[in-house]
Amino acid sequence: MKKLTTHWLMICTLLFTMTSCSRAEQPGIEKEEPSTEESDSLQGKKILIVYLSRTKNTKAVAEIIHKKVGGDLVALELVTPYPENYQQIVAQVSKENDQGYLPPLKTQIEEINQYDVVFLGFPTWGMQLPPPIKSFLNQYDLNGKTVVPFNTNAGYGIGSSFETVKKLCPESKILEGFSTKGGVERDGILYVMEGEKEKEVQAEVQNWLKKIGLVN
Numbered sequence: 517m518k519k520l521t522t523h524w525l526m527i528c529t530l531l532f533t534m535t536s537c538s539r540a541e542q543p544g545i546e547k548e549e550p551s552t553e554e555s556d557s558l559q560g561k562k563i564l565i566v567y568l569s570r571t572k573n574t575k576a577v578a579e580i581i582h583k584k585v586g587g588d589l590v591a592l593e594l595v596t597p598y599p600e601n602y603q604q605i606v607a608q609v610s611k612e613n614d615q616g617y618l619p620p621l622k623t624q625i626e627e628i629n630q631y632d633v634v635f636l637g638f639p640t641w642g643m644q645l646p647p648p649i650k651s652f653l654n655q656y657d658l659n660g661k662t663v664v665p666f667n668t669n670a671g672y673g674i675g676s677s678f679e680t681v682k683k684l685c686p687e688s689k690i691l692e693g694f695s696t697k698g699g700v701e702r703d704g705i706l707y708v709m710e711g712e713k714e715k716e717v718q719a720e721v722q723n724w725l726k727k728i729g730l731v732n
């Protein structure tokens with residue numbers, strides 16, 4: 517009986533190791549085949565969708581885009597995560613913006629050169645582009661690529677964020693960005709991308725992608 521249990525344990529350990537190894541080959545990257553909605557302008561193009569999201573609203577928009585255009589979906593994570601506490605993160609971001617501090621990224625993109633189109637998603641933070649996105653644009657050269665910004669915010673808009681994307685990617689083709697109201701963490705409203713709101717955003721994203729010629 518003891519021998520039988522040991523055998524089972526060995527088989528389970530082996531299976532677990534095999535599955536976790538294959539997952540670890542491409543950490544943090546979710547791949548999706550291009551959907552049939554994709555327009556001719558995306559045919560044969562390699563797409564990266566990279567986003568920053570704290571309360572998952574921007575993540576939800578990123579996933580909607582991913583379903584429509586395919587490509588690689590990557591969440592940006594920091595070496596040192598921001599504080600959970602809202603007042604603390606607001607204070608830290610404000611300081612980082614004032615000092616021009618670029619927080620180091622834990623997420624690393626392998627071979628950024630392989631991508632033709634980079635969707636870049638972020639919340640508005642302090643009416644600006646969040647410091648981690650500034651880090652990303654500082655670290656990776658997007659020259660010659662098409663850059664497509666998208667954003668969620670608490671209702672105060674994009675602030676200077678899209679302008680900053682333009683400034684930090686002077687040699688990229690920047691397409692018209694997308695923005696929608698997300699959570700209002702200050703008031704304890706965190707994730708809102710469900711039910712009617714989710715359907716609304718799906719339709720808004722579809723119209724936007726059509727307008728900028730990326731889906732039919």
Ligand SMILES: Cc1cc2nc3c(=O)[nH]c(=O)nc-3n(C[C@H](O)[C@H](O)[C@H](O)COP(=O)(O)O)c2cc1C
Pocket residue numbers: 568569570571572573574575605606609638639640641642643644668669670671672673675697698699700701706
């Ligand atoms: C540090 C911080 C600063 C923020 N500053 C703004 C702001 O200036 N204007 C605004 O409309 N929303 C602001 N927000 C709210 C977020 O933009 C909004 O909740 C967004 O949907 C969050 O996206 P996420 O769920 O992907 O993290 C801020 C949130 C945080 C955490």
